[in-house]
Amino acid sequence: MKYLKLKLFICILFFSSIAFASPFGNKLIVPIIELDADSEHFAYVPAFDLKVGESGEIIRWFDKEHSGIVAMAAVVEVKDNRAKIAFEPFVGLEQSAFPTPLLKPQKNDEVVFRGFNDRAFLIAPTQDIYEKVRNAYPDVTWLHPDLFAAYLMDIGHTAPVKGDFRKICAQYATGVVYIVNLNEGQALDCQTFSLIKKDYITGRAPIEERMLPFFSRIGSTNQEWFSYLINDKRTQDYYIYFDALLKGEIKDEDATFFGRITNYFTQSIKDIF
CATH class of the missing domain: 2.40.30 (Elongation Factor Tu (Ef-tu); domain 3)
Structure with missing residues (x-):
């Protein structure tokens, strides 16, 4: 019974x-x-x-x-x-x-x-692509990338690592980060970076229009600052950087629970604890 x-x-x-x-x-x-x-x-x-x-x-x-x-x-x-x-x-x-x-x-x-999967941060190379994705998902509450850009500047990071996403998502009760990557968009669990959904609505932004480290109104007035501080060639282009981040090529030193979980999946580490 x-x-x-x-x-x-x-x-x-x-x-x-x-x-x-x-x-x-x-x-x-x-x-x-x-x-x-x-x-x-x-x-x-x-x-x-x-x-x-x-x-x-x-x-x-x-x-x-x-x-x-x-x-x-x-x-x-x-x-x-x-x-x-x-x-x-x-x-x-x-x-x-x-x-x-x-x-x-x-x-x-x-x-x-999925308690907060109706709230998401959107990472895109240009405002046009940002608006295109946002309009494609009207039922999602999109947290403006200005919040994330301001957070990165506050902690002195010129480009985000996965641990930065975990912290900002926890701070704003957000479950998803949507990253525009090459010719596709990837909606990811903001804590583990596991794929939730993939779409092909974005296209690819021209080189001259791509912002660093991603589209934000803060970034639009600080492109010279970002370009001056970022010396790694990999971080000089939006797509190259975020493709490397999603492939696990950008070192994630986050030792929190979800940081270890992510490494467990992406690097085949067998011992989470």
């Missing part, structure tokens, strides 16, 4: 999420159905349409009105209608003035995937 109730509960959550369609994936809430017997860092949830590389948060309900984020999670395997997730305690809201709760995920905790 308990199994039937759990199954019904899962189905209600899944199909209710479908009613609110998002081009980059519908919000999905699933329970932890089993903890891994061999490792304290892994658990299992119903797979539904989850893909390897998708990120999420594990939520604990303390009562009917109060809940909290227990851990960050990422899908590392999908098999036999179950998704294996890796997780690590959540530290996004850590404050030195307050004690950090020592909570570990447990069976029946909720795992929320």
Whole structure:
């Protein structure tokens, strides 16, 4: 009887999420159905349409009105209608003035995937291509690249690395980064950089129109500054740089959970923890 109730509960959550369609994936809430017997860092949830590389948060309900984020999670395997997730305690809201709760995920905790996939940063070489992509996805809330450009200037980065995307996405509750790359657009999970969707609506910008490091109103007034500071030939062209970034050729020193998860997929590193 308990199994039937759990199954019904899962189905209600899944199909209710479908009613609110998002081009980059519908919000999905699933329970932890089993903890891994061999490792304290892994658990299992119903797979539904989850893909390897998708990120999420594990939520604990303390009562009917109060809940909290227990851990960050990422899908590392999908098999036999179950998704294996890796997780690590959540530290996004850590404050030195307050004690950090020592909570570990447990069976029946909720795992929320794609909770912010209706919000995205758009990285494009020109304003024309930026507007073209934005207009193609009117249901997405696009965070302006000025926010990201200002963040990069503030921390002294002339071109972004994957860790920069993770931080800005966490800061603005954003689930997706859409990067225009060569002749295609790639919508990526902002934490793991796993591919969500690919399209071919952008075309390629002429060399003389490409901005560094990407289109932004801040960049349009600081092109000489970027060109002066960027010495690596790879960063002198928008497409060459972001193609290298997506291929993992730009070194990612991010040692956070999602940084390790990304390297686990792109560099075949077998030990996440």
